[in-house]
Amino acid sequence: MSQLNIEDIARLAGVSRSTVSRVLNDHPSVRPAVRDRVWQVINEHGYAPQAAARHLVTQRTRIIGVLFPRSDNFLLANPIFASIGQGIGRACAQRGYIAMLSLSLRDMEQKVLLDMLRSRHFDGIVLVSSEQNDPMPLFLKQARIPYTRIGYDPEQEDPHYVAIDEVEAAYKAVKHLIALGHKRIGIIQGPAWEACTPARYNGYKKAMEEAGLPIDPELVEEGDWTHTSGNDAMRQLLYLKRPPTAVFATNDMMAAGALHALYERGLRVPEDMAIVGFDDVPQTIVVIPPLTTIRQPSIEMGMRATEMLIDLLEGKEGQPSHIILPTTLVVRQSCGAKPQHIQFPQKRQESASLDGH
């Protein structure tokens, strides 16, 4: 902490503090010679204006708060948040803002968290949440804190959000399985309190109904996004008298867990069971076999939500706006071509041929 303040710099440069302030803020009306001299003094002493004083007078911080759901283990549970965060950070950097993420929100008391938001640390919030009836949007509205949301909750209708068409995305995934000839298709869903869960289920249902396939409630499992829960869900499906020949997991981590369960049972993918995931996180290609999945443009989602927020803050755009970004089916190796009847239980043989060399 260089103890110098703007006054000191002014004195050292032989100008007034207004001039130093102008230099600092790139105000045009400063003589080049003066400007250079001031910068030199500033750099010489490693001076930087104190954020608090600046924030107090401008009433803006140029800091954007990022709220992730259950922040302290989101990193562990689902790498898609990392990509979203990356997009948020990148957009902030481009526009001269700083994205700040508070660690371990779960360990903070509710009141502490709310007070933090109310105390104007942040100019605005990017809320990453597809939780149904998440209380946060309501709070932010009441506290008149500008925010944009990544994720869509039909119950809340946030004025500014970016999302994907969940129904259509899930529909594409299941349709892919159907096109490959599968008729008995299971689904491993996310938790019920996520708004995207019923939406993705509806996509599944739509594809099934359209193909004239029945939906067997036995084939509907629920996980909590984690690898472990995907593993458990797949085990349940394998216990069935008539297991599915294909499974749609509504995120990649659960899909990976499902793969794991199949491996443990000596079943081959895609020969014995086809799997489609959702998200297209990096891990998806690292798993064996690489996952066919629905790609969410997560980095772009982060960027768009952030740009939308900054536009809002800078008054460029006051109207409500909803951005729906496109998803794509990424075909890799976990679905193969033709389904076979499952032989169960069965040990794996020659599985090394799955991925040649």
Next chain:
Amino acid sequence: MSQLNIEDIARLAGVSRSTVSRVLNDHPSVRPAVRDRVWQVINEHGYAPQAAARHLVTQRTRIIGVLFPRSDNFLLANPIFASIGQGIGRACAQRGYIAMLSLSLRDMEQKVLLDMLRSRHFDGIVLVSSEQNDPMPLFLKQARIPYTRIGYDPEQEDPHYVAIDEVEAAYKAVKHLIALGHKRIGIIQGPAWEACTPARYNGYKKAMEEAGLPIDPELVEEGDWTHTSGNDAMRQLLYLKRPPTAVFATNDMMAAGALHALYERGLRVPEDMAIVGFDDVPQTIVVIPPLTTIRQPSIEMGMRATEMLIDLLEGKEGQPSHIILPTTLVVRQSCGAKPQHIQFPQKRQESASLDGH
């Protein structure tokens, strides 16, 4: 943003702003009746004191900055950072601080980052870095910003750090392999610019030498901590005329990548090749087979470094202090008991029996 300030609250409660301030700061000398009335007004209006004003006058923010290396993909590359972050956040919450992480440091210009640090957003910094000659500590010292470091660089001798005994930890890992009878042991190291890389290599060397085993330079590979690089490194080792029978990977992600390479080649773990990892991240038990690894107490490392920093900030402890936390060998299933001569190339059979049901 409730536009109210402390003055407004004072007026509404029929007191002076000093009294409101006392209430806000839990100052004892306020009559209970008055205190209650003030709180009621505060809560009624959702008032929270503006951080900037408070920071300006107190010259403290109660915010701790967290610096991760190459912050924007640290999440993706190595989940151990998530655990460390969790520890930092938890300790902050306990002591009434907020841990803030700036997203996407890589996208910020260097000057912007340094100015952010200099502008006193943070009371102090927890620096997570084992990079050799990381320039950040030097900068922080010059700018007189209090910091503690997680990770140790013998070249820098930071006054406050928490770390593990890297040499001993690696030694334990390799010794475990030796005890199982392995003689030809490879190592997949981290990048050379990490201070822990030579240290872990030294542990490997020590164990080998102690057992009278030669170190074959062919068996020394370098990765960059990622799954992919571990995969590549293992492939290299498998190309050798005389591949190792066991490999020590200096983090779990690379170990998982190595597992992947073995799987692709149809080799069994631990029958054909034993693997030890390092870190003990959650993914370690999710991989097949679950990894034997060296456990770093990552959450505790985050907590201890944070507590140390806060003690420093609150003047409880000015002396340099170094905390070395213990590591433990966690034996799971990737090393097995007795090594066999590798039959190469060979297809996997009956691997399903690896993990029964």
Next chain:
DNA sequence: TTGTAAGCGTTATCAC
């Protein structure tokens, strides 16, 4: 183009 001075919303030091 530059300087003077007011004010941002708190806390803290005094009196009372």
Next chain:
DNA sequence: GTGATAACGCTTACAA
């Protein structure tokens, strides 16, 4: 136990 009042370090009219 309570209330004036002076900082804190900046930005920003307004004057010069």
